[in-house]
Amino acid sequence: MLVRNLGAFVRHIGVRLIPGVNSFSLLEGQKFKKALEHPLNKHLIDKGEIVIVQDDDIASLDAKKAIELVNDTFELATLQEFREEEVAKGNRKTVIDAIDKQIESIKNPPEDSIVKTE
Numbered sequence: 001m002l003v004r005n006l007g008a009f010v011r012h013i014g015v016r017l018i019p020g021v022n023s024f025s026l027l028e029g030q031k032f033k034k035a036l037e038h039p040l041n042k043h044l045i046d047k048g049e050i051v052i053v054q055d056d057d058i059a060s061l062d063a064k065k066a067i068e069l070v071n072d073t074f075e076l077a078t079l080q081e082f083r084e085e086e087v088a089k090g091n092r093k094t095v096i097d098a099i100d101k102q103i104e105s106i107k108n109p110p111e112d113s114i115v116k117t118e
Contacts, residue, residue: 001029002053004072013041017050021073023081058082059090066090067098079103 001024003017011017014035015028024032035041044050058066066086073079083099086092 001026001032002056002069003032004051004053004069005049006051007044007049011044011050013044013050018074021053021069021075021078023056023075023078057085057089058095059085059088063092063094066092066095070095070098070102073102074106076103076106079106 003022003024005011005017005019005022008019010019014031014033015022015024036045041050045052053069058069061069066082070079070082073082079099079102083096083103086095086099
C-alpha cells in the first residue's frame with residue numbers, strides 16, 4: 001500500500017507517515033485503514049493532506065504521475081522497489097532516470113543541503 005503525506009508533518013495514523021510517499025506492508029496497511037475510522041484521521045484524507053495511492057504498481061501509472069511519486073519518495077528501499085517494478089514491467093527510461101536521480105540525491109546530497117552538527 002502506498003500512502004502519500006502531502007503535509008509538512010510526520011503523522012501517526014496507525015503507522016508513522018513521513019512527509020512524502022510511504023510504502024506499507026499488508027499488516028501496516030491494515031493498521032492504517034483501522035486508524036482511519038477515527039474522525040480526525042478521516043479529516044486528513046478528506047482535506048487531501050493524506051492521499052492513498054490507488055495503485056501500488058508504479059509501472060501501471062502514467063509516466064508523469066510515476067515521476068511525481070518518485071520525486072516525493074525519500075525511502076531508498078521504496079525507490080529500489082519502484083525501480084525493480086519499472087524495469088520488469090514498464091521499462092520507461094524517463095521514470096527509471098527519475099528514480100536513479102532521486103536515489104543519487106539521497107545518497108549524495110548537495111553540499112549546501114547537509115546540516116553540520118558542530
